[in-house]
Amino acid sequence: MKVIVNIQLKNGVLDPQGKAVHHALSSLKFDEVNDVRIGKQIILDIEQSDKASAEKRVKIMCEELLANTVIDDYTIEFPTC
Template sequence: MKARVHIMLKNGVLDPQGEAVRHALGSLGFDGVEGVRQGKVIELDLAEPDASKAEAQVTEMCERLLANTVIESYRVEMI
């Protein structure tokens, strides 16, 4: 079973990488971009065959290691 975790900075948290990308896009002539938020995607291959158990494991992984829940939010997608 596979899981995909989408991790983004929470609203209100400064995103210097996103701002750098927005500025670079403007320098390349893409003037209509008003904001960029940059995040990360993590794909996991899991041995657990039960989808609900696998999702619970991935959620625990996010809470304990993969996401900094103080400043980041995450979404687990079972694929």
């Protein structure tokens, strides 16, 4: 089963990487861009039969390793296709 974890910096936490990309986009004349936030997308392939237990296990993985819960927010989703 495939599980997708999206990790983004919490609102209010400065995102220097996003600022750099925003600056680069402006220099390429993409002036319609107001803000850029960059995070991680982790795709896990796990040996689990049902979604509920998969979600529970992945939540623990996020809390213990994948996300820095002080500065990151994370969401867990299952691909539709």
